[in-house]
Amino acid sequence: MSALLSVADITVRFGGVEAVSNVSFDVQDGELLGFIGPNGAGKTTMMRVITGLVTPTLGSVCLEDRDLGGLAVFRRVQRGLGLAQQIVRPFNSFSALDNVALAAGQRHTARPMRALFSFRRARERAKAHELLKLVGIDHVADAMPPSLPLGYRKRLELARALALGPRLLLLDEPLAGLNQTEATALADTIADLNQRGLAMILIEHNLSEVMRICPRLVVQDNGRKIGDGPAESVMSDPLVRSAYLGTGESG
Amino acid sequence: MGYEITLATSMCISVVFALSLNLITGFCGQISLGHAAFFGVGAYTAALSSQAGLAFPLDLLAAAAAAAVFGFIVGLSSLRVRHDFLAITTMGFGFLFLGVVRQQDWLGGEMGISAIPGSGLSKLGYLGFVAAVAVAVALFSAYLKRSWLGFSFAAIADDEDTARVVALDVARYKLLAFVLGTAIAGIAGGLYAHHVRFISPDSFGFVESIAVLSMVIVGGIGSVPGVVFAALVLTALPLWFQVIEDYKLLLYSALLFIMMQLCEDGIGGLMRRLMQGRRRTT
Numbered sequence: 001m002s003a004l005l006s007v008a009d010i011t012v013r014f015g016g017v018e019a020v021s022n023v024s025f026d027v028q029d030g031e032l033l034g035f036i037g038p039n040g041a042g043k044t045t046m047m048r049v050i051t052g053l054v055t056p057t058l059g060s061v062c063l064e065d066r067d068l069g070g071l072a073v074f075r076r077v078q079r080g081l082g083l084a085q086q087i088v089r090p091f092n093s094f095s096a097l098d099n100v101a102l103a104a105g106q107r108h109t110a111r112p113m114r115a116l117f118s119f120r121r122a123r124e125r126a127k128a129h130e131l132l133k134l135v136g137i138d139h140v141a142d143a144m145p146p147s148l149p150l151g152y153r154k155r156l157e158l159a160r161a162l163a164l165g166p167r168l169l170l171l172d173e174p175l176a177g178l179n180q181t182e183a184t185a186l187a188d189t190i191a192d193l194n195q196r197g198l199a200m201i202l203i204e205h206n207l208s209e210v211m212r213i214c215p216r217l218v219v220q221d222n223g224r225k226i227g228d229g230p231a232e233s234v235m236s237d238p239l240v241r242s243a244y245l246g247t248g249e250s251g
Numbered sequence: 252m253g254y255e256i257t258l259a260t261s262m263c264i265s266v267v268f269a270l271s272l273n274l275i276t277g278f279c280g281q282i283s284l285g286h287a288a289f290f291g292v293g294a295y296t297a298a299l300s301s302q303a304g305l306a307f308p309l310d311l312l313a314a315a316a317a318a319a320v321f322g323f324i325v326g327l328s329s330l331r332v333r334h335d336f337l338a339i340t341t342m343g344f345g346f347l348f349l350g351v352v353r354q355q356d357w358l359g360g361e362m363g364i365s366a367i368p369g370s371g372l373s374k375l376g377y378l379g380f381v382a383a384v385a386v387a388v389a390l391f392s393a394y395l396k397r398s399w400l401g402f403s404f405a406a407i408a409d410d411e412d413t414a415r416v417v418a419l420d421v422a423r424y425k426l427l428a429f430v431l432g433t434a435i436a437g438i439a440g441g442l443y444a445h446h447v448r449f450i451s452p453d454s455f456g457f458v459e460s461i462a463v464l465s466m467v468i469v470g471g472i473g474s475v476p477g478v479v480f481a482a483l484v485l486t487a488l489p490l491w492f493q494v495i496e497d498y499k500l501l502l503y504s505a506l507l508f509i510m511m512q513l514c515e516d517g518i519g520g521l522m523r524r525l526m527q528g529r530r531r532t533t
Binding site: 072073074077078083085089090091092093094098102103105106108109110111112113114115116117118119121160161164 | 427
C-alpha cells in the first residue's frame with residue numbers, strides 16, 4: 001500500500017545554511033504522526049516545504065502519489081492538504097461561523113466565475129455549525145474572532161481546516177499558548193478526529209500531549225531526521241534523548 | 252430644467268464610476284489611486300469608436316472592453332505588490348495614461364476630442380438610460396457582495412495569506428476584481444463622453460482618482476448604498492457651489508483624512524451601527 005504522504009530526500013539550503021538535510025518520511029492513511037524536535041531543528045521549514053511556502057533544494061513531496069512540486073499553497077489545499085497554522089489567523093471581519101462556512105464552500109470558490117453564479121450559503125453554514133460543534137465552540141458561532149480567547153481561536157482554526165475536507169491535516173503547534181487544561185482538551189479533540197479516520201501530522205512542543213496521543217513520532221534535530229517509529233521506542237533512543245531532551249534527563 | 256437633467260446625469264455617471272472602484276477597493280481590498288485612468292480609457296474609446304461610426308450603446312461595450320484590458324494589465328501588478336506599493340503602482344498608471352494621452356495627436360493631445368456624437372437620445376432619455384445603468388450596476392454590486400464571489404473577495408480583503416489556506420486562487424480573484432471594476436469604469440467613461448461630448452486629459456487626472464476614492468471611503472468601503480449616497484452628494488456639491496469646485500482637491504483630501512480618523516467604515520458603517528443600536532433598544 002502506498003503512503004498517503006511521501007516526503008522523499010528533502011534538503012533545504014538558505015544560502016550557505018542547510019536547514020533540512022536529506023529528510024524522508026511517510027504518513028499512512030488514518031495515521032496520527034507526531035513531528036517533534038528542539039527549537040531550530042528545522043520542523044517549521046519542513047512543514048513549509050510540505051505546504052509549498054518553501055521550495056526544497058532537493059527532494060520531493062507526494063500526496064496520494066501525486067507530486068506536489070511547484071504547486072502553490074491553494075493548489076495543495078485543493079488536493080487535500082489541510083493547514084492549521086501556529087499563529088492563528090482567522091478572517092477577523094467574519095463571524096466564527098462564516099470563517100468555517102467559507103472553507104466549507106470550496107466547490108463554489110474553486111473558480112471565481114463559479115463563485116459569481118453561486119449564491120446560497122445555507123448548506124455550508126449548516127456544515128460549519130456541525131464542525132464548530134465537533135470542536136466544541138458552536139456556542140460562539142456568531143462571535144467575531146477578535147473577541148474570542150486564544151483557545152477558541154485555535155479550535156476555530158481547526159474547524160476551518162476540517163471544513164476543507166482534507167485527506168491530511170497539518171497541525172502546526174496547535175497547543176502553543178494554551179494552559180495545560182486547554183491543551184489536554186484540544187489534544188483529546190485531535191485524537192478524536194484521528195479516531196474518525198483523519199490522517200494528521202502534529203508538530204508540537206508539548207511533549208507529554210504528543211506522547212499521549214501520537215502512536216508514531218518523527219524526530220528532527222539540526223535539520224536531520226534522528227528518529228522515526230513507535231513513540232515509546234523513539235523516545236527511549238539515546239540519540240533522541242540526548243538531542244531533544246538533553247543527556248541524562250528522563251523526559 | 253436642462254441644468255437639473257445635466258446635473259442628475261453627472262450624478263448617475265459618478266455612481267457607476269464610484270461603484271466600479273468599490274468593487275476593486277471596497278469588495279476585494281485592492282487600493283487604486285489611478286482609477287480615473289480607466290474612466291479615461293473608456294471615455295476615449297467611446298469617443299473614437301463613435302466617431303468611427305460605431306453605434307451607441309455598442310461603443311460602451313468597446314469602452315468596457317478597452318478599460319478591462321488595461322485593468323487586467325494593472326491587475327497583474329497587484330499579484331506582485333500589495334498595499335502602499337500597489338497604491339503607488341496604480342497612481343503611476345494614472346500618470347502614465349495622462350502622459351501618453353497628452354502626447355498623442357490621434358487622441359487629440361492637450362486639446363482633447365470634441366464633437367463626440369451624442370447618444371441619439373433626448374437629454375431626458377439619456378438621463379433615463381444612464382440612471383438605468385447606475386441602477387443595474389448597483390444591483391449587480393449588491394448581488395455580487397452576497398454571492399460566493401463577494402464572500403471570497405471579502406476574505407482576500409481581510410487576509411490574502413489566509414485566503415490561500417482556504418484554497419482560494421487569490422491571483423485569479425484579484426484579476427477578476429480588476430477586470431470587472433475597470434470594465435464598469437470604462438462604461439462610466441463612455442457615458443461621460445456622450446454626456447459632455449468633449450473630453451480632454453484634464454478630466455482624468457489624479458484629482459478625479461482622489462475624488463472617486465473619496466466617494467468610496469466616505470460612503471463606506473464595500474457598502475453599496477453608502478457609496479451610491481456619497482457619489483450622489485459629492486458630485487452634486489461642487490456643481491451646486493462653485494467654491495467647492497475651486498477647492499475640490501482640498502475638500503476631498505480633508506474628507507478622506509476625517510473619515511479615516513473618525514469613521515473608518517464611512518456612512519455605510521455609521522448607518523449599520525445606528526440600525527443595530529435601534530434594534531437593540533426595541
